[in-house]
Amino acid sequence: MFIRAADWAHARDFGxxxxxxxxxxxxxxxxxxxxxxxxxxxxxxxxxxxxxxxxVAWPVLTPGVDVVLLVHPGPLTAALRSRIxxxxxxxxxxxxxxxxxxxxxxxxxxxxxxxxxLRALASRHPHVAGELRAIAGPPVAVAVRPRVAVxxxxxxxxxxxxxxxxxxxxxxxxxLAVAPDAGWRAADHATLRDAARRAGRLVSTxxxxxxxxxxxVRPGQTLVDALHLALxxxxxxxxxxxxxxxxxxxxxxxxxxxxxxRPPVFxxxxxxxxxxxxxxxxxxxxxxxxxxxxxxxxxxxxxxxTGRREAERAWLREENARLRARPHAPATWLRRxxxxxx
Numbered sequence: 001m002f003i004r005a006a007d008w009a010h011a012r013d014f015g016x017x018x019x020x021x022x023x024x025x026x027x028x029x030x031x032x033x034x035x036x037x038x039x040x041x042x043x044x045x046x047x048x049x050x051x052x053x054x055x056v057a058w059p060v061l062t063p064g065v066d067v068v069l070l071v072h073p074g075p076l077t078a079a080l081r082s083r084i085x086x087x088x089x090x091x092x093x094x095x096x097x098x099x100x101x102x103x104x105x106x107x108x109x110x111x112x113x114x115x116x117x118l119r120a121l122a123s124r125h126p127h128v129a130g131e132l133r134a135i136a137g138p139p140v141a142v143a144v145r146p147r148v149a150v151x152x153x154x155x156x157x158x159x160x161x162x163x164x165x166x167x168x169x170x171x172x173x174x175x176l177a178v179a180p181d182a183g184w185r186a187a188d189h190a191t192l193r194d195a196a197r198r199a200g201r202l203v204s205t206x207x208x209x210x211x212x213x214x215x216x217v218r219p220g221q222t223l224v225d226a227l228h229l230a231l232x233x234x235x236x237x238x239x240x241x242x243x244x245x246x247x248x249x250x251x252x253x254x255x256x257x258x259x260x261x262r263p264p265v266f267x268x269x270x271x272x273x274x275x276x277x278x279x280x281x282x283x284x285x286x287x288x289x290x291x292x293x294x295x296x297x298x299x300x301x302x303x304x305x306t307g308r309r310e311a312e313r314a315w316l317r318e319e320n321a322r323l324r325a326r327p328h329a330p331a332t333w334l335r336r337x338x339x340x341x342x
Contacts, residue, residue, distance in 0.1 A: 001114055002026065004135045018125045018132075025117045028064070029110045036060070037069040037097060044071055049101040059083050060091070066113065067104045069094055077171045078147065088112040115139060146231055147171070151195055152178035153188055160224055174230050175199040176223065177214075179206030201230045269307035273300045 006026055012019030028034075036056030037044040046053045046069075054065040066089060072080070073095040084091040090109035092102065118136035122129035145164040149172045150156065156178045158165075166172055175195040183206045184192065192212050196202040202214035203226050215233075217226040277300025285292015 001111060001135065001137070002030070005114060005118065008131065008135060018121060018128055021121060022118075025114065025121075029066075029114055029117075033104060033106050034064060034066045035069065035104070036062070036065045036067075037071060039071045044069075044097065047097060047099060047101075051101065060089060065089055066106060066109045067092065069097065069102075071095070071097060075171045078173045081147075088116045146173045146227070148174050148176055148227060149195075149199070150176045150178060151191065152180070153185075154178075154180050158223060160227070162224065163227065172199050174201040174203060174227055176227065177202060177204040179204060183207065184209070201233070203227055203230045266308055266311045269304060269311050272307060273304035276300060276303045 005022060009019045009022040009026065031052070033051045034054050035046065035049070035051040036054040037046055038056050038058050038060065040058050043055045043057055054062065056062050056065055056068055058070065060068050060083075068089050068091045070080075070084075070091055070093045072093055076084075076093065084093070088109070090105045090112075092104070094102070115136040116139075118132045119139070122132040122136070125132075145162060147164045147166050148160060149166055150158055158176065158178065160176075175198075177192055177195065179188075184204075189209055189212065192202065192204070192208065192214070196213050202208075202212070203217065203223075204214050205217050205223075207216055208214045215226060215230045217223065277296040280299035281292040281296025283292075284295035
C-alpha cells in the first residue's frame with residue numbers, strides 16, 4: 001500500500017493539493033515510530049527509548065500517534081476493549097512500562113493509519129476518490145469476541161460460538177442466566193438483580209421478575225441470537241428530566257400550529273383583479289392605447305397583491321382555529337401518559 005500510494009502521489013501534477021497532502025502523510029508514516037503512553041487518568045512519560053514521544057490521554061483521540069501503551073494492571077472493561085479494537089492506532093496494554101522498548105506492531109498500525117488517511121482524502125477530494133479508495137482497499141475490521149458470564153443455580157454447559165465465556169470476572173458485556181426447569185425461585189432473585197446491576201445486560205432463559213431488567217429468550221430463538229440482540233441495546237436508558245414529556249407535547253402542538261396545509265388558489269381575488277384592470281384600461285385607453293395597457297396592469301396587479309394578502313391572512317386565521325379546535329393525537333397521548341404516571 002505504501003508503494004502504491006507513493007507512486008500515485010509522485011505521478012500527480014506539480015502543485016496538486018491531493019498529492020502534496022499524501023506526501024505529507026507518507027513522510028509522517030515513514031519516520032521514527034510515534035509512541036505515547038498513558039493510564040486511564042492521564043499521560044505517562046516514556047523511558048529513553050529511540051522513538052518519537054507523543055503525549056496522549058485516554059481514550060487517545062489525538063492524531064499523529066502510531067502505538068499507544070496503556071498502563072493498566074487491572075482487567076479490561078467492555079468499553080476499553082471496544083476502544084482498543086476501534087483503532088486505528090495499535091494499543092498495547094501493559095501492567096507497567098518496561099525499561100526496554102517492547103515489540104511494537106508498527107507495520108500493522110501504520111497500514112491502518114495510511115488506509116484511514118487515504119479514505120479521508122477521498123472524502124475531501126471526490127474527483128480522485130475512486131483512485132484513492134482503490135489504493136486503500138477495504139477497511140480492516142478487528143474482530144472482537146464479546147465476553148459473557150453464565151450463571152445458573154444448577155451446573156450447566158452452554159455452547160456459544162464466537163463468544164468468550166468468562167468466569168469470576170465482573171467486566172463482561174452481558175450475563176446469561178440459565179434457569180432451572182421449574183423457573184426462577186425467590187432465592188435466585190438477589191443474584192439476578194446483582195448480575196443485571198453489574199453487567200447492565202441480562203439475558204434469561206425463563207421469565208424474570210417484574211423488578212429485574214433483562215431480556216428473555218423467546219421460543220425458537222437461539223442463545224447466540226438472544227445475546228447479540230441484548231448486546232445491540234444500550235446498557236441503560238437515561239431517565240427523562242422532569243417536564244420533558246410535557247415540553248415535547250407543547251413542541252408537537254406548536255409545530256403543528258405553524259405548519260398548516262397548502263393555501264388554496266384565490267380565484268375570486270383573481271377575478272376581481274382582472275375586472276378592475278379591464279375597467280381601468282378601457283377608461284384610460286380611450287385616447288392612447290399604451291396608457292390603457294399600463295393602467296390595466298397597474299390597477300390589476302395592485303388589486304391582486306393586496307387581495308391575495310388579505311385572503312391568505314383570513315385563511316391562516318381559519319386554519320389555526322381549526323387546528324387548535326381539533327387536539328393533536330401524539331400530543332394528547334403524551335399528556336395522557338404523563339398524567340397516568342403522575
